[in-house]
Amino acid sequence: MRLFLALIPPPALRRRLAELAERAHARLGGRRVPDDSLHLTLAFLGERPTAQAEALARWVEERPIPEGEWRLDAWGSFRRPGIVWVGSRTPDRALTELQAALWQDLERHGVAGRPSGFIPHVTLLRRAHRLDTAEMSPPDLAWPYRQLALVRSFTDQDRARYQTLARSPLS
Ligand code: 3AM
Numbered sequence: 001m002r003l004f005l006a007l008i009p010p011p012a013l014r015r016r017l018a019e020l021a022e023r024a025h026a027r028l029g030g031r032r033v034p035d036d037s038l039h040l041t042l043a044f045l046g047e048r049p050t051a052q053a054e055a056l057a058r059w060v061e062e063r064p065i066p067e068g069e070w071r072l073d074a075w076g077s078f079r080r081p082g083i084v085w086v087g088s089r090t091p092d093r094a095l096t097e098l099q100a101a102l103w104q105d106l107e108r109h110g111v112a113g114r115p116s117g118f119i120p121h122v123t124l125l126r127r128a129h130r131l132d133t134a135e136m137s138p139p140d141l142a143w144p145y146r147q148l149a150l151v152r153s154f155t156d157q158d159r160a161r162y163q164t165l166a167r168s169p170l171s
């Protein structure tokens with residue numbers, strides 16, 4: 001199964017992110033990420049056999065993450081798949097360290113595929129028609145977090161769906 005590690009926004013923040021997605025969609029078009037799918041990917045693990053997914057779920061359930069708060073203050077985009085996102089203007093140190101620590105553990109679990117860079121972002125639009133976010137007023141949101149989720153991604157009637165398989169203990 002296709003897996004990734006993510007932070008899941010608390011409900012109030014999810015609503016704010018959904019408002020931003022609506023605003024971005026009205027201006028830039030494309031496909032809006034459904035509200036219940038909004039997340040921050042920390043590590044994409046790719047396709048994994050069931051036995052390994054179960055081992056990874058046990059690992060996540062025993063691995064607290066340091067509590068933190070991510071400040072979202074910038075719009076951004078990735079040209080190739082037409083992704084519009086919100087994230088931060090300057091790299092967030094705590095998230096960068098968390099991502100690196102997670103990949104160290106993942107490699108011990110035999111998961112390869114650590115990316116060379118990491119830009120924390122919340123994808124709001126896919127296949128956007130335009131990527132010009134420069135004139136949109138910048139977001140100003142705080143994301144308090146203290147729990148990691150192991151998420152399965154699958155396709156159901158042409159729609160990407162996510163299912164949380166495991167959560168880390170609360171820090
Ligand atoms: O968190 P976002 O939405 O930016 O694009 C996929 C999504 O990113 C990404 O992993 C997240 C959960 O699906 N993803 C999908 N396939 C990928 C791949 N082969 C990938 N990231 C890296 N390599």
